[in-house]
Amino acid sequence: MKQLLYSKRLAPYFFILPFLVTLAVFWVVPLGRSFVMSTQEVLYGQATFIGLDNYERLWQDRIFWQALFNSLRYMVLTLVLLIPIPLALAALINSNIGSARIKGFFKASMFVPALTSVVVAGIVFRLIFAESDTAIMNQVAEFFGFGPVRWLRGDVTGLVALLAIALWRWTGVNMMYFLAGMQAIPTEYYEAASIDGASRFRQFLHITIPNLRPTIVYVVTISVYGGLAMFLESFMLYAGNNSPNNQGLTVVGYLYRKGIEENDLGFASAVGVVLLVIVMAINISYLVASGTFRKEAA
Amino acid sequence: MTRLRTTVSMLTAALAVTALAACGGSQPEAPVKNADGSTTLNMWTFADVHATYYEEMAERWNEANPDQEIQLEVTVYPYDDMHNKLQLAVNSGEGLPDVVDIEVNKFANFVKGGNPPLLDLTEAAAPYKDDVVQARLDLYSKDGKIYGFPTHVGAFTTFYNTEALEGAGIDYTTIKTWDDFQEAGVKYHEETGKAFGVASTSVMFLEPLITAQLGGQYIDADGTVQVNSPEVVEALSMMKDMQDAGAVSTIPGGSPDSEEAYGAINDGDYAAIVYPAWYTSRFVDYMPDLEGKVAIAPAPVVEGAEVQTIGGGGTGAAVPAVSPNKDLAAQWLAFAKLSPEANVAVWEVLGFDPVNMAVWEDEEVTKNPDNKFNKYFQTNLFDVLNEVKDGIGHFESFSDPNWPTVDDTFRTVTLNEIYENGTPVQEALDQTQADLQNQLGQ
Numbered sequence: 001m002k003q004l005l006y007s008k009r010l011a012p013y014f015f016i017l018p019f020l021v022t023l024a025v026f027w028v029v030p031l032g033r034s035f036v037m038s039t040q041e042v043l044y045g046q047a048t049f050i051g052l053d054n055y056e057r058l059w060q061d062r063i064f065w066q067a068l069f070n071s072l073r074y075m076v077l078t079l080v081l082l083i084p085i086p087l088a089l090a091a092l093i094n095s096n097i098g099s100a101r102i103k104g105f106f107k108a109s110m111f112v113p114a115l116t117s118v119v120v121a122g123i124v125f126r127l128i129f130a131e132s133d134t135a136i137m138n139q140v141a142e143f144f145g146f147g148p149v150r151w152l153r154g155d156v157t158g159l160v161a162l163l164a165i166a167l168w169r170w171t172g173v174n175m176m177y178f179l180a181g182m183q184a185i186p187t188e189y190y191e192a193a194s195i196d197g198a199s200r201f202r203q204f205l206h207i208t209i210p211n212l213r214p215t216i217v218y219v220v221t222i223s224v225y226g227g228l229a230m231f232l233e234s235f236m237l238y239a240g241n242n243s244p245n246n247q248g249l250t251v252v253g254y255l256y257r258k259g260i261e262e263n264d265l266g267f268a269s270a271v272g273v274v275l276l277v278i279v280m281a282i283n284i285s286y287l288v289a290s291g292t293f294r295k296e297a298a
Numbered sequence: 299m300t301r302l303r304t305t306v307s308m309l310t311a312a313l314a315v316t317a318l319a320a321c322g323g324s325q326p327e328a329p330v331k332n333a334d335g336s337t338t339l340n341m342w343t344f345a346d347v348h349a350t351y352y353e354e355m356a357e358r359w360n361e362a363n364p365d366q367e368i369q370l371e372v373t374v375y376p377y378d379d380m381h382n383k384l385q386l387a388v389n390s391g392e393g394l395p396d397v398v399d400i401e402v403n404k405f406a407n408f409v410k411g412g413n414p415p416l417l418d419l420t421e422a423a424a425p426y427k428d429d430v431v432q433a434r435l436d437l438y439s440k441d442g443k444i445y446g447f448p449t450h451v452g453a454f455t456t457f458y459n460t461e462a463l464e465g466a467g468i469d470y471t472t473i474k475t476w477d478d479f480q481e482a483g484v485k486y487h488e489e490t491g492k493a494f495g496v497a498s499t500s501v502m503f504l505e506p507l508i509t510a511q512l513g514g515q516y517i518d519a520d521g522t523v524q525v526n527s528p529e530v531v532e533a534l535s536m537m538k539d540m541q542d543a544g545a546v547s548t549i550p551g552g553s554p555d556s557e558e559a560y561g562a563i564n565d566g567d568y569a570a571i572v573y574p575a576w577y578t579s580r581f582v583d584y585m586p587d588l589e590g591k592v593a594i595a596p597a598p599v600v601e602g603a604e605v606q607t608i609g610g611g612g613t614g615a616a617v618p619a620v621s622p623n624k625d626l627a628a629q630w631l632a633f634a635k636l637s638p639e640a641n642v643a644v645w646e647v648l649g650f651d652p653v654n655m656a657v658w659e660d661e662e663v664t665k666n667p668d669n670k671f672n673k674y675f676q677t678n679l680f681d682v683l684n685e686v687k688d689g690i691g692h693f694e695s696f697s698d699p700n701w702p703t704v705d706d707t708f709r710t711v712t713l714n715e716i717y718e719n720g721t722p723v724q725e726a727l728d729q730t731q732a733d734l735q736n737q738l739g740q
Contacts, residue, residue, distance in 0.1 A: 042389075043410055044388060044389065044410070044411055044413050045413050045415075046411060046413060053739070057737070060736050061736055061737060062733055062736070063737070130558070131550045132558065132561075153718065240378050241378070242500070242706065242710040243710065244499065244552075244714045244718065245711050245714045245715065245719075260382045260386065261381070261382060261385070261702075262407060262703055263385055263389075263407045263410060265389070
């Protein structure tokens, strides 16, 4: 027994066991079950094998494609907004403009939204973007001379509201990632560059960005996943899973509607499996393209 | 190395087995009694007012049945949350309450398949069955078994803001048919510039009503969707024509039963709301400024219609089959929902039109001058209900297992396409038909 406990060969396995067990119980087993269920029709206490029928229905399902389009569109636009803007803000904070106290306050206030509950934020944004002409966004619109907009009824305006939540909530988090990455870059590089006469912008382009690559790869990867898996923001903004013309419906929202609201768990499992395949396909090809899997050459 | 692998795999296997065993379903247990001999019944509902009502009915039950006292613990969840939680609970067979309120548009989800997770309540209903509107029991029945008890009839009525109408010289009592309704609406709209009726996008009530008056259905007798059948097309076209003429308009919040809409109606922005009778409670609770200014009248009809009105909305209270206290729960529930005294309370506490029709004629109850609903409205709800009583039909599509999907598609897509985006009715309904057939695998 003692020999077993002190065994050097066994120790590493023992230390990673908690992770392996959680991975198995909460990830591999449910994943396997989802695959199985996606080939079944599941009703109370009965599951009938129906082959690939669920996938066939999915393929022909206009609403699924719409949900997928919505999710992809949202994901791409969050990447467009949530990489450059936080990057620029992080560079600003990392520079020697402004006093440290002001920058500290700025950092904190940018980060606070990430600590709030999406549920509360969603409700507040719903009120901000309400239809009545006394709602904040409509007052802003009126100030600029156009007038009450029915924000959550139009496809594009609804998307604007969703992106506003994403921007408000995640700018601070991404900014922190980038800031941490920037502060790990040795100052010698910048000194050397400035001696050579490189402008600030060129330093940013040729020193900061290349050195930040691991951080950028990480942020893009989680943003791709986060964008495609978005659900709660839309659920709260539209006060439920039903938005006009399904304009706010995401893939996860559709999975939820089918599985939980309409009790078609087999079909919902098929949606989940397809989402997993898409997320993995995008992220793995991105990671391969960005060279993450290559052995570090430098 | 071999020994090591064996140990690791055995450990993993042991853990997996324990984890799986923990997920196994448990069998219904024997009834559980508290120390004082009472039984605790847990109940879920999605409306605050319902909770008040059930607590009242639990007290009355305890007075009448001291040997079978219950302790009712009601939990109120938001509408979607409660149904989703229940859906997960019935699928796993764990964490279920003893009694639960299920909204009519969700009910069909819980009686799918050959093995519904709800208790067959036919026997518990037997003593009261003859006095109750059969159509409302049918709504919560499947294959001849009753799985839920109704709360109200939900007959359609029209709520007219008489003050606003008088200003435009309109006498609501002359409005009988949809043509009259349209004519009055156009006149009102031209006179005042304000909206008259409502075309809801997030709730579908008027369209099934008109379809039923035309003698049609959304789903045929074999369960096949037919949302582009002539009657449905005509019903939607009538609504669309009324919208184009200015007699009905969309409303903030998508339907009269939403917070944004309460404000608009309270401000007098909409003069005629055609809605199920239970909408009385929304006026009394949320629109205090209209007290004394609203008259109730029958819903408009299609000329020569056999079915004058149908029940709209509703809640079926059910008992999950795995509840250890299911027998007592069923007995209490029958008392709380179907007995004559329960039906009096449905009107007095909730302001709904009770399913026990004997109550409709009991003038002591219906004409009670102290009743808050009688005080609020200019006309008496039961005078209106008794007028249409013989024309209340059952809209079969409401109790079809696929109704939740149909209703959902209309409320998210079709009604928006037609009333908001101006898609032609036939085109929108053909598209919906194709989508639904694919979604439902028909």
